[in-house]
Amino acid sequence: MESFSFIYPAGKEIKQRAHTGVVGSGDLEILLEPRTDNHAEFIVRTSSDGFKEIWKAVFERFISLNDISATFIINDFGATPGVVNLRLAQVLEIANQK
Amino acid sequence: MHTSFIELKGRERALALLDKNSFNELLGPFDRMESPHLAPQGIVPESDDGVVIARGTFSGTDAVVLSIEGAFQGGGIGEVCGTKLAASLEHILTDNKNGKKVIPIIIFDTGGVRLQEANYGLLLISEIQSAIVALRDYVPVIGLIPGNVGSFGGMSITAALCSNLIMTDVARFGLNGPEVIEQEAGIKEFNSRDRRLIWDTIGGTARYETGLVDQLVSDDISAFKNAVQFAIDSERPVPRTHQVEKYLSAVNQLDPNVKASREDIVRFMNNPSKEVPEIEDAKTPSRGRTWFAALTDSSASLSDFPGVLVADKEFNGQATRFIAVVPNAKNRYRRAVNGEVGLQEGWVLAKYIQQVIQEDANKEVKRNIVAVIDVPSQAYGYNEELMGIHYACAASADAYATARLRGHKVTGLIVGNAISGAFLAHGLQSSRLIALDDKDINVQAMSKQSAARITKRTIAELEEATKKVPAMAYDIHNYYSLGALDLLIKIGNADSPTVADVALVSKELAKAIKDGDFTLGQRLKTQPAITQGRVSSIKVRTKLAEQWH
Missing domain, CATH: 3.90.226.10 (2-enoyl-CoA Hydratase; Chain A, domain 1)
Structure with missing residues (x-):
C-alpha cells in the first residue's frame, strides 16, 4: 500500500459532498468534500505501489477541466486510470445534483 | 422489467429494497469509521468498512437494511463493520421491545471472518448472533443471500439463525469454503476446482431442495422485494435451529x-x-x-x-x-x-x-x-x-x-x-x-x-x-x-x-x-477492552447511538 497526496489551486466552489465506488478489485472509492480555500486536494491510498506519477497526471488533467475547490479522499484497490477518471466524473456529477 | 439485484453494490442493494426517498444511512462513508487494523498490514481500508446500515421503510413498514459489501475484502467481518451490524441489531431490538416495530433485513455477501482481523471477526459474529436470537422473539429476521461471494464461515452460522432466508440459484451458502475443505481434508474429500460439485453441494438450488433456505428467487429486484414481503407477512416458523x-x-x-x-x-x-x-x-x-x-x-x-x-x-x-x-x-x-x-x-x-x-x-x-x-x-x-x-x-x-x-x-x-x-x-x-x-x-x-x-x-x-x-x-x-x-x-x-x-x-x-x-456486554467493559482491545468498537457504538436517536 502506498499513500500520497497532491494539492492544486482551484477556483470553483461546490455545494455538497458526494461519495462513489467501492474498494473492490479494480475499483476505488472517492469521497468528495467541498472546501472554501480555493484548493483541490487529492489524498490517495492505493494498493498498487509505484504509480504516483500516473495519478498525478490524472489529477492534473481532471483539475484543468474541472476547476473544483474540494478534498478528494481516494481509497484505491487497483483501478486503472480509465476507471479513476470515470469515478472522478461520477463523484462530481453526484456533487452537482440538486 | 427484469433488473439484476446481484449486480448492485451493497449500498445500491439497500437503496433498491427500501421505499423511495426513505433511505437514511447511519455511519455512512463520511463518518469515516474505517478499520484501524488494515493499513498496518498494507491493505487499503474502506470508509464504511464494508457494511451499509440503512434505515427506512419497506412497503411502509419501518425497516433497517444491513448490507454487507462483498466486493470489499470479500465481505469479511472485522471489528468496525461487525460492531456496526451488532450494535444496529441491538438498537432494532430495543425499538421493538419499546413497541416500535422495525424489521431487520440482512444482506449476506460475506466470506465470514475477515482473516486480517481474525479474532475480532469471531467476537463480533457471536455478538451479531446473540442479537438475532433475541430479535426473533419480536420480529422476523430476514436474510438475503443474493450471490457473488455468497455466505460462508461464521456468517453462514449467523444466516442460519434468520427467520426467513432468501437465496438465488447462483449464490453459495456453506460453512467452509471449497478451498479450505480441500486444504484441510484433501482433494478426494472436496475438489475446490469442481464447480459443478460446489453448486450441487452448497448452491442455492441444493439448499432450497434440502430445506435449508426458505425461498429461492430469480436475480431480480422485484423478486427479492416480493420475497421480503412474503417473509414479513408469513407466520414465523419454528427456527430450524430449534428443530x-x-x-x-x-x-x-x-x-x-x-x-x-x-x-x-x-x-x-x-x-x-x-x-x-x-x-x-x-x-x-x-x-x-x-x-x-x-x-x-x-x-x-x-x-x-x-x-x-x-x-x-x-x-x-x-x-x-x-x-x-x-x-x-x-x-x-x-x-x-x-x-x-x-x-x-x-x-x-x-x-x-x-x-x-x-x-x-x-x-x-x-x-x-x-x-x-x-x-x-x-x-x-x-x-x-x-x-x-x-x-x-x-x-x-x-x-x-x-x-x-x-x-x-x-x-x-x-x-x-x-x-x-x-x-x-x-x-x-x-x-x-x-x-x-x-x-x-x-x-x-x-x-x-x-x-x-x-x-x-x-x-x-x-x-x-x-x-x-x-x-x-x-x-x-x-x-x-x-x-x-x-x-x-x-x-x-x-x-x-x-x-x-x-x-x-x-x-x-x-x-x-x-x-x-x-x-455479552462484559467484553466491552474489561480493562483491556477499554484501553486497547475494543477501542474502535466502543467508538462505533457511541457514534451509532447518537445517530440512532
Missing part, C-alpha cells in the same frame, strides 16, 4: 462413509427415525476431557453421544450443567474424531442445552451452564457441507444464547484450543469467558496454513502481520488483550492438573459464574 430432533435424526441416518446426495438428505428429513447408531467410545484423551472430569468429580456423562460430555453437578452451591466436546477416535464421522464440532456435535450440544432450558422453564432458579472449551475446529468435509454443518453450529450457538435470554448464567472456561466455527458453537455465547494461562492454547479463526492460502500470503508474512495486529495472533495473551476474557488463570500443568490447580480454577470459575450476567 433438534429432526436434524439429529438425519445426521444419525446419514452414512458418513459414503458421499450422500441431495436426495438422501431430503429422504432423511422426510422420514424421521428415533434410531441412534451405536458409537464406540475410545475415550481419547484430551484437555477437555481432563478438565470436565476434574470439575465434575468424574461424573458419568448423561449424554447419549460420546463426543459431547454432559453432567449436572452442584457447583459452589448451585445446580450447574457442565458441557464439553471431546475427541473420540471411534467417532462415526471421520472428519470429527479429534474433538472438532461436526454435524453430530453441534446438534447434540443444542439438544442438551435446550433440555436444560425446557426442564428449568418454570423454575425460579435456573441451572448455570459451563462450557468447558477445547475445540480444535469445525469439521471439514463434503457430507458436513451437504447436510449443513453451519446449521449444526448455529443450533448450538442459538441454544447457548437462548439459555442466557431465559435466565441461565452461561460461562465459558477455555482449557485448550478455541478455534473458529467450533468456538462460535461452543463457548463464544458465554457471558463470561475465562482461560487457563497456557502457551499451548490457540484462539483463532483458521489454521495458519489455510489462512495463508486464503489471504494469499506466505506463512512468514502471516506471522509478521500477527505482530502488528493482536487479533491476528494465535496465543492466549494476545487474545486477553482484546478484552474478551475476564481472567487468565496461571496453573502448573494444564494437561494433568494437580488438586491445587483444580481448586484454583474452581474458585475462579465460581467467581466468574457469580459475576455473570445474561448478555
